[in-house]
Amino acid sequence: xxxKLGIGGTERQLALAAMALDRTxxxxxxxxxxxxGDRARELRSCGVPIVRLPVRSFKSASALKGAWLMGxxxxxxxxxxxxxxxVPMNLFGVPVARFxxxxxxxxxxxxxxxxxPGVTTHLLRLTDRLVDGIVVNSHAxxxxxxxxxxxxxxxxxxxxxAIDCSRFFPGxxxxxxxxxxxxxxxxTVCVLRPEKGLDVLLDAFARIRxxxxxxxxxxxxxxxxxxxxxxxxxxxGLAGSCCFIPAVSDVPGWLRSIDVFVLPSRSESLSNSLMExxxxxxxxxxxxxxxxxxxxxxxxxxxLFPAGDVxxxxxxxxxxxxxxxxxxxxxxAAAAAHARRSFSTGVCMAGIxxxxxxxxxxxxxxxxx
Numbered sequence: 001x002x003x004k005l006g007i008g009g010t011e012r013q014l015a016l017a018a019m020a021l022d023r024t025x026x027x028x029x030x031x032x033x034x035x036x037g038d039r040a041r042e043l044r045s046c047g048v049p050i051v052r053l054p055v056r057s058f059k060s061a062s063a064l065k066g067a068w069l070m071g072x073x074x075x076x077x078x079x080x081x082x083x084x085x086x087v088p089m090n091l092f093g094v095p096v097a098r099f100x101x102x103x104x105x106x107x108x109x110x111x112x113x114x115x116x117p118g119v120t121t122h123l124l125r126l127t128d129r130l131v132d133g134i135v136v137n138s139h140a141x142x143x144x145x146x147x148x149x150x151x152x153x154x155x156x157x158x159x160x161x162a163i164d165c166s167r168f169f170p171g172x173x174x175x176x177x178x179x180x181x182x183x184x185x186x187x188t189v190c191v192l193r194p195e196k197g198l199d200v201l202l203d204a205f206a207r208i209r210x211x212x213x214x215x216x217x218x219x220x221x222x223x224x225x226x227x228x229x230x231x232x233x234x235x236x237g238l239a240g241s242c243c244f245i246p247a248v249s250d251v252p253g254w255l256r257s258i259d260v261f262v263l264p265s266r267s268e269s270l271s272n273s274l275m276e277x278x279x280x281x282x283x284x285x286x287x288x289x290x291x292x293x294x295x296x297x298x299x300x301x302x303x304l305f306p307a308g309d310v311x312x313x314x315x316x317x318x319x320x321x322x323x324x325x326x327x328x329x330x331x332x333a334a335a336a337a338h339a340r341r342s343f344s345t346g347v348c349m350a351g352i353x354x355x356x357x358x359x360x361x362x363x364x365x366x367x368x369x
Contacts, residue, residue, distance in 0.1 A: 001082065001089040002030070005050070006037035007247060008191065009161070009272035010110055013137075014085045015039040016162050019046045020349040026356065029077060031070060031093070038249060055092065063092070071100040080363075081356055083135070084108060087116055087124065094127040103363045104356075106133045109141050111269045112290065113149060115195060125149055132359055135159050135352075137270040138291030157355050161270050162348035163279045163339055170281030170336050173256030178243045183214030184321055187258040189251055190273040192223030197264035197287060197307065199232055204264075204313040206236040212321050215241065220254050222247040255280040259328065260320050265289045266307050278302070279339035283332040285316045301334035 002014045018028040019042065028048055032040075035052040043050055051073050055066035074082070074097065081104040082097040084090045090107045097105045107128070113121050128134060128151045135157050136142045142158060145151035179185055186205060190196050198219060205217045217238065219229065226244065233242045248254055255261065261282035263274045268290035275295060277284050284302035286292040296302035303320070305312035320328045341347075 001093040002032050002085040003088040004034040004037060005030070005032055005040035005043070006034075007039075007249070010086050010108075011037070011039045012272060013110075013161055015042050016164060016345055017349065017352055018043060018048045020162075020345050021356075022353060025353065029073075029079065031073070031089075033066075033088070053092075058092065066092070067096045067099075070096050074100050074102055080104060081106070081360060083356075086110065087120065090127050091120070091123055094130050098130050104133075104359045105131050106135060106355075106359070107131045108135045109145060109269075110137050112141060112144055112267050114144075115267060121149070125151075128152075128155070131155065132363070133157050133355065135355070137161050138294055140290040140294070141269045159352050159355065160343060160348055161272055161275055162345045163275050163343045165279060165340055165344045168252050168255070168276045168279035168339075170279075170332075171256055173253055175257050176254070178245065179216055179218060179257060181214060182216040183212060184259050185216050185218060185257060186260045186262060186317060186321070187218035187220065187254075188262050188264075188273070189220040189248075189254055189258075189277070190263065190271075191247075192219070192221045192225040192229060194225050195265060195267040196225070197266045197289075198225065198229050200264040200287075200308060200310055200313060201262050202229065202232050202236060202238065202242070203310045204317060205242065206238060207310070207314040208318050208321065209238070209241050211318055212323075215321060217242040218245060218254075218258065219243075220245040220248060220251075251276060252280055255282055258282050260285060260317065262313070262317070263287065263292065264305075264307070264313060265292065268292055270294065275339060275343055278335035279343070281332050281336040283320060283328045284335055285313065285320070287313075295338075296335075300331075301338045302331055 021028050030050045033055050035050050053066035056062045082102050083106040084093040085108045134155050142156050255277050261277035261284045263286040265287050270291040286296050287307035288304045289307040298304040303316045305316050
């Protein structure tokens with residue numbers, strides 16, 4: 001279950017799971033509030049049923065209608081396991097599934113709860129007591145749930161994000177027109193939200209843009225922070241060397257056009273964007289926030305810097321943009337190899353399949369011979 005089926009990282013992980021599960025063991029169904037978008041098309045093309053629950057607000061009658069439709073769907077299709085993937089579905093799907101006596105109910109925590117403060121946090125803590133398991137994608141989130149929110153350690157299961165390595169892999173890519181003539185491209189591809197720390201990237205780039213002629217910065221993505229970032233770029237005088245591209249469907253193509261990928265997050269769980277950049281053979285530079293150090297080993301398959309530290313990021317970039325490309329190419333090759341080895345769909349789906357099977361078997365109880 002997920003709120004929508006657009007281009008976000010959580011939606012991508014749900015779609016990968018639903019499409020990759022062994023159909024001899026599982027029959028996946030997807031429930032959502034909004035059934036349009038790229039992931040919806042992918043799921044339908046693979047024969048995964050999608051049920052739309054017409055919930056507009058948890059405070060309206062549509063929530064009751066959605067709950068009734070969900071309960072009827074669960075019973076009609078004899079669904080034995082419900083897995084919610086995001087905060088809205090944790091709050092809605094977990095209690096509804098429990099009310100209709102679904103045998104196994106699993107929630108997800110795929111980002112730090114500090115991003116959803118106030119009453120939402122308290123409600124999520126209640127759902128922690130209703131589930132048979134909580135799936136997290138990083139040890140950083142696991143620690144937060146245990147230490148700050150009192151989640152039982154026994155309920156928490158680590159399932160790292162997966163990468164579709166048939167789409168995300170190193171390869172040549174012609175520079176798009178916006179980057180034509182660049183000697184080297186620094187960039188990022190992500191949702192433009194304040195916690196991504198892209199103001200730090202702009203400030204650091206302003207410090208090093210004259211180190212190498214033809215250096216360009218590209219920020220690919222859409223989001224609430226876009227206007228402020230564009231205004232900051234203008235104030236820094238970066239108009240000629242920095243371009244903003246709205247969210248695109250051809251993410252691999254844009255990643256392959258980036259030489260040095262930067263993720264300067266102030267808060268992060270396990271970044272799909274960072275993993276995909278590694279898989280595409282970018283040389284990656286990331287803040288040490290959250291789960292980033294679980295992906296990047298400093299000096300081995302990328303570089304890390306303290307979150308929010310403009311000078312440190314500028315120093316990392318300066319060491320990578322010189323004419324001697326050996327360090328940059330070595331780090332990018334190591335990143336791609338690590339992504340293939342550790343985060344391919346096959347590796348990660350084996351983990352979630354094992355979790356589902358274990359919880360269903362536990363629910364069924366011991367067999368009688």
